[in-house]
Amino acid sequence: MAGKGGVGKTVVSATIARAAARVGLSTLVVEVEGKSGLATMFGQQGLDYDETVLSAGGGRAGDGEVRARTLTPDEALLDYLRDHGLSRISKRLVSSGALDVVATAAPGIKDILVLGKVKQLERAAATDLLVLDAPAAGHAITFLQAARVLLDTVRVGPINAQAREVLEMLTDHARCRVVLVTLPEETPVNELVDTAFNLEDRVGVGLGPVVVNGLYDDIPGLHAEPAAAAETAGTALRKGEAQALRAAAAFRSDRMELQAEQVARLADRLPLAQIRLPFVFTTEIGPDELDLLAARFLAEVDALPEVV
Ligand SMILES: Nc1ncnc2c1ncn2[C@@H]1O[C@H](COP(=O)(O)OP(=O)(O)OP(=O)(O)O)[C@@H](O)[C@H]1O
Ligand SMILES: [Mg+2]
Secondary structure (H helix, E strand, O other), rough: OOOOOOOOHHHHHHHHHHHHOOOOOOEEEEOOOOOOOOHHHHOOOOOOOOOEEEEEOOOOOOEEEEEEEEHHHHHHHHHHHHHOOOOOHHHHHHHOOOOHHHHHHHHHHHHHHHHHHHHHHHHHOOOEEEEOOOOOOOHHHHHHHHHHHHHOOOOOOHHHHHHHHHHHHHHOOOOOEOOOOOOHHHHHHHHHHHHHHHHHHOOEEOOOOOOEEEEEOOOOOOOOHHHHHHHHOOOOOOHHHHHHHHHHHHHHHHHHHHHHHHHHHHHOOOOOEEEEEEEOOOOOOOOHHHHHHHHHHHHHHHHHOOOO
C-alpha cells in the first residue's frame, strides 16, 4: 500500500485485511512506520514487533484471521544476524548504533533489511495475503528502489543475494502488486500518477487497482428545498435552519463536483481500475466503520471490469 502522507494508506490496509477475512483469507499486515491507528480499527490496543492477532478467524461466517506486526530496520537486522548464527554480537551491534553508520555508507541498506524480512515472511507462506503498509509516496519509491540500487553498488556477498531476491519478489507480478491510494483531490492525484509511472519504470513492480479514498457519497434529495422536504418528512424547520441546510447542501455538492472531476482526471491520466471508498463521518474509525469500508471494498472488487 503506497501513497502520499495522510491519504488513508493505513485505513485501506485495514480495509483490505478485513475484506480478505470476510472471504475466508488470512492476512498479515506489516507496518513499517511506527504508530498508526491500525490496531484501533480492529478494536485492539497497539502493535509490536511480535505478531498480534487483530481479529480471530473462524466463527459462523468462516472469517480469515487478521494478524499484524511492526517491522523496523534495527529489528530486522537483529533477526538477520540471529538467523545467521551471530546473535551474540547482534544486540551490541544494534545498540551501538553501528547500523546507522553502515546505512550512511550504503544508502538503501535499511530498506533492504525491511524488505528482506518481508520476503522471508512471504516465503514462509504462513498467510494467504501479506499487506505492507509502506512509507509515504516520495519515500515509497526509494524504499522499493533500494534493491535495484544495492544490486548495482554491492556486487557480491549476502547483501547482493538479499537484494536480488527482494527484487525478484517485487517484480514478480503474481507475487506482489503495489496498490496506490489517493484522495479525490488535485495534489494527491498528481502525485499518484507520477508515483505510478516511477514505480513501473524504475522498480518494475506491477500495479494493482488504485484506491480513491474518502469520497462523499451521493445523498438523495440533496437539492430539495429544505422547507418542502421537512414538510414531507412531517416536521417543521426552526428559524435559520432552512438557510443552514441550503449552505450545507451547497458545500456538499461543490465538494462532490470537485471529486468527480478528480476521479475523471485520474482515470484519464492512468489506465488502471479504480476502487472507490466512501468518506466515513466519524471521529475515529473502529470495527463498525471498518466493516462498512470492507463491504464497500468487496462490492467494488466485484464490479471491476476484469480480474486484475
Ligand atoms: N474513508 C475514510 N473516512 C473517514 N476518515 C478516513 C478515511 N480514510 C482515512 N481517514 C482518516 O484520515 C486520517 C489519515 O488516514 P491514515 O492514517 O490511514 O492515512 P495514511 O496514509 O496511513 O497516513 P500516514 O502517511 O501518516 O501513514 C486518519 O485519521 C483516518 O482515520
Ligand atoms: Mg499510515
